[in-house]
Amino acid sequence: MKIKIKVVAAIIENDQNEILCALRSPSMSLPNMWEFPGGKMEKGEDFYIAIEREINEELDCKIEAQNIFHENTHEYESFSIHLICMKCRITNGDPIPNEHSKLIWLKKENLCSLKWAPADIPAVEQLMKEK
Ligand SMILES: Nc1nc2c([nH]c(=O)n2[C@H]2C[C@H](O)[C@@H](COP(=O)(O)OP(=O)(O)OP(=O)(O)O)O2)c(=O)[nH]1
Numbered sequence: 001m002k003i004k005i006k007v008v009a010a011i012i013e014n015d016q017n018e019i020l021c022a023l024r025s026p027s028m029s030l031p032n033m034w035e036f037p038g039g040k041m042e043k044g045e046d047f048y049i050a051i052e053r054e055i056n057e058e059l060d061c062k063i064e065a066q067n068i069f070h071e072n073t074h075e076y077e078s079f080s081i082h083l084i085c086m087k088c089r090i091t092n093g094d095p096i097p098n099e100h101s102k103l104i105w106l107k108k109e110n111l112c113s114l115k116w117a118p119a120d121i122p123a124v125e126q127l128m129k130e131k
Pocket residue numbers: 007008009028029030034035036037038039040081083117118119120
C-alpha cells in the first residue's frame with residue numbers, strides 16, 4: 001500500500017503582492033521543483049502549529065498562519081500526499097533558505113512560469129485567479 005503523508009505549505013505574500021516560492025534542492029525528494037515552503041505534519045499538531053514550526057525551521061523566520069487557502073490530495077507514483085496550503089504572514093525576520101536551493105518572490109500572474117511540484121498545481125491555479 002502507498003504511504004499517505006499530510007503536508008502543510010505556506011503561501012506568504014509581501015507588501016508588493018508577491019508570493020514566496022521555494023526551489024527544492026537536488027538532494028530533496030521531488031528535486032529541482034518549486035513549492036510553497038512547509039513540510040510534513042507531526043503527531044499532535046494542528047495545521048497552524050505545524051506550518052509555524054516548519055517555516056521557523058526551514059526559513060528562520062516567524063509567521064502567523066491566517067487561514068486555509070487550498071486543500072487537495074495528489075497521487076505521486078510512490079506516495080499519496082494531502083497538501084494543505086495556508087495563507088500566512090511574516091511577523092518577524094526575513095526568510096533565509098536553510099534547505100532550499102533558492103527563494104524568490106513572484107507576482108501571482110507569473111507563478112505559472114515555474115516548474116511546480118505536481119501536487120501544488122491546483123493551488124497555484126487558484127492563486128493566479130485571485131485578484
Ligand atoms: N513542503 C512542501 N512539500 C511539498 C509541496 N508539494 C509537494 O508535493 N510536496 C512534497 C515534497 C515532499 O515529498 C513532501 C514534503 O515533505 P518535506 O518538506 O518534509 O520534504 P522532505 O524533503 O523532508 O521529504 P523527505 O525527503 O524526507 O521525504 O511533500 C509543497 O508545496 N511544499
